[in-house]
Amino acid sequence: MVKLGRTIKLRLCPDTAQADQFLAMSQEYQRLANIVSQWIFDHGFQLSWLKINHHLYKEFRQESELNSQMIQSVFRTVSARYKTVREQLKQHSYRYKNEESKWIQVPRDLNWLAKPIQFRQPQADLVRQSNYSFVDEMRKISITTLGKRTKLSFTDKGFEKYFTDDWKLGTAKLIHNQGKWFLHIGITKEISDFDTKNDPQIVGIDRGLRFLATVFDSEGKTLFFDGQKILHKRKKFIEIRRCLQSKGTKSAKKRLKQLAQRENRWMTDVNHRLAKTLVTAYGSHTLFVLEDLTHVTFNTDDLPKSLRNSHRSWSFFQLETFLTYKAQAIQSTVVKVSPAFTSQRCPKCGLVEKTNRHHDTHEYWCKQCQYRCNDDRLGAMNIEMLGQEWLNGVKHPKIEKLTTAG
Template identity: 30%
Template sequence: MKVVVQVKLLPEAEQAAALRSTLRTVNDLACWVSRVAFARGVPREYELRQHTYAHLKAEGLGAQAAQHVIKKVRDAYTTLHANLRAGNLGKPKSRRRIKAASKPIAFRSEAAQPYDDRCLSWQYDQQTVSIWTTAGRIKNVSFACSGDGLKTLRDYRKGEADLIERDGVFYLIATCDVPEAEAYEPDGFIGVDLGIVNIATTSTGYQAAGRGLGRYRKRQLALRAKLQKKRTKSAKRRLKERSRRETRHVKNTNHIIAKTIVTEAERTAHGIALEELRGIRRRVRLRKPQRVTFHSWAFAQLGDFIVYKARRAGVPLVYVDPAYTSQTCADCDHVDKKNRVDQATFICRNCGVVAHADRNASRNIAARGAAVWTAGRESRVPATP
């Protein structure tokens, strides 16, 4: 299981200048390689290397750095073509799709540059790294990270690490291959209903209200509107800062919710049942005032956090079909659109039970999760005649 650990570099002034110059150089050269690739119809990596490797070496890049620049460009085009095929950039004749496919990919000056073990070495006890730069290899660059992060790096780091610069600060993002815990046989399932008013509601009674996050987003939306009207460089800089701040806030909130759910499941030896919500933004039609809230709903991120935390803890997890979970009575299985009186209230037209709508839906999801798990365990071998 792949886990990413981010460490903050603490370079001295000369070291920081060398790192900054390196990122500028490799990304400028990546833009040049991208133009060559675009002009030649984006050839395979081996052919692209034949056209660009000598020039990259002449510009002062080491052998490994040159290889990584070429591979970074080729991977970027692979991702672009995959997005075009999947329709993620719009329909075939849409303006967005034409704009993306009609020019070479460009790389920001502070974009990430991959490093392998030939270009980067770690000294965990001293919490320093030795890293290649265009000014030569620099040693004893200090880094800072949490105790858990350092232990994960020491035990499980494997593969490449990316060097990035963000707001004048340098980070290394390292990939760690952490073994998954062995999943246990669950004693029932916890259903998780994801929503906007309530971010997550479980069948055990836990509810993460979205009121605070909604107020925060509404305030950020108003501040963005004010800054967008100014159209100045400083306003654009502030917009980027606020966008990143909002992203971090939402991410931290989702981490807390996911950890709470997984911890509860692990403590009670239960599994987790999640709704399969992929493609919901294409299926649902909304009035204009609701669109900003709906499209800023980070359900996919929360789901991903729950999945990876569950896998790391050995908690069984299944996906279920969310259809009619909000209209079905968890007590008598009666399905009726009128059962959902309003956003928060569920009243069954058949048995008369009154419940919180999200709690009722989470119970339905838990029941479906148990059914999916049982179906997966049933033998499909035909009976012997």
């Protein structure tokens, strides 16, 4: 069994007095969180909840109106944020060239932080039953404030199906955004894990710029998801951003922030729809194989100059995340393989030769066996092949460079 996680987002409907209570509570939660963050920074990044509780709990109980459970939640919230940042730093090493022009990677940890993590927005983490609960036959929700609990209505449009016995409700986060109040609730459900037996379908996915995804499956079928419209729209965003940056006015900066949020929402929607299309097309018992694109850059010679840098902010990781949790929900899975030579290996004779790929015509032409193929399709074919090796028990499948026929 594997635990499936989701987040449901409820729109709260507080009156003026309730909204003021939520704001006061979330601001106090934010204040204490920043105090805890400073303490962790000053004490060698002590992330043990018990140690933080031992040093700060009594002081907070004396000076703060938050109840005992909420104060404990503050400690857990800050500790969890530091642990997340620690993992992010670990995944992105510091890279530099030494005197011999060789790339050196230096692992990073929390000691690389120049200042404590700041909690810039009012928020509050609420424990199920202790700080929030559903009442009146799930028509209203009761939430703890600084004074007493308050009941109010909410909107769960689009999330009704998650209020069943199969899903377990967990800690919720109270969020204030653009004058509106939301409650984000983490939910979990246990489902059957992916079964590697009984010949699951293998789907190799090559991600890129010209095509968002090129897909090759174990039955020999290929799907192309064109990315030209995405590139064109991103070009428009870049042009608008450049124009606003040149103005430098206060209103232009405000518009830039709104533009960034709009672009993020648009790209998130694109990745959601692409991931949904893939899991719908192939269904359960499918192994989706992706390249591990950490620290990988792309050749952009065939792109307009205005889009040469767009690949640096391309949300490949977001698509990977969406596909992973959507696949998990239908007893499928995602595995990542080494990207080395996936665009250079001939699937017919096994020759690995960089010059066989012609970027100008988007074609792969093997000079040894004369096999010809679209270069994006070829990448997906090799990725699918590595997925088969993973199913056969190879933990970290990768292509070895062969310069003669295998």
